[in-house]
Amino acid sequence: MERMSALMDGELEDHEIAGELASIKDDPRREAKWAAYHLIGDVLRGENVIADDFTVRMHVKLSDEPTVLAPRRWMRRTTRRVVLPLAASLCGAAVVAWLALSNNTILSPQDSPVGPAWVATSPPTEQIADLPASEVMSEYLMAHQQFSPSTVRQGVVPYVRTVSTGNGSR
């Protein structure tokens, strides 16, 4: 009965509640004590006592009622408080990891979705740059190299090339 008294006060541990509640409702003596303890609390707080058999009449009325069966919630509230934030954190970490890995992965021909088409089918041949023949054209390209679209993303590299090419042309 001491555990029931603590249960009434909300002072029982979570894992003890279910067992205690089950024992109360299965034992008429405990059920009567549950009602009496609440009655005592109400009297001490100045509630007026109902001296008739309200609970008995309610019992009869409830017996006539069809049993309610509420659909079970998919997760208890306490579980939701823990599981959902954890799942959200894991999803966030997974997205970040996926983005990081997908940017840094160097696809091998086997990994590539279009792999076979990318694989060379003939031995590599030596490719010789088709350099402009005339000295005038070469100077023209050197002068306008800074306007090339490739310079936008390469930072100082075009400048370095220009200097080195300039050294070479001397």
Added chain:
Amino acid sequence: MGDREVDQQLVERAQRGDKKAFELLVAKYQRKINRLLSRFIRDSAEIDDVAQEAFIKAYRALPSFRGDSAFYTWLYRIAVNTAKNYLVAAGRRAPTSTQFDSDEAESFEDGHQLRHMNTPEAELMSKQIAATVNETMQELPEELRTAIMLREIEGLSYEDISEAMNCPIGTVRSRIFRARETIADRIRPLLGTGKDKRW
């Protein structure tokens, strides 16, 4: 865990078809609901009828209770609406919504009393029970009386009581239980034929 969690456990059991669990809630809240209804229904027989109707409505509506508010807050709204409908049907003035705000539910602790009991005998019995509880309280050892008063009247937790009384929480739990047992034994002969007499 607190009082609200105990109610929630009982509600969940009732939602799974356990009528006994709901009856434990009825035993817990019947006087509070009766006192609430007595604020705008004068006759105690009518109060009883409306209270029963409110509990039955609450039972039927259990599938819709999702625990977003405390069970008593939800029950309070049902009781007020049941009373309003009853008064309207009886051709009497129903309370306005501002008179009974749901925010009031949790702190509804003023001293309104039932205006009339069913019978003079019932009224006498009620007074005797209250007197016996008070007498027994005075006879309790000091430490038991203080413990149960701090719990039931002041609403302190066991932890707070243990600090106030400078004793372990286990001792507080034991003292409150012993106080309840002593009082329960004294009022037992006075109780009706209801469930609260069968121990």
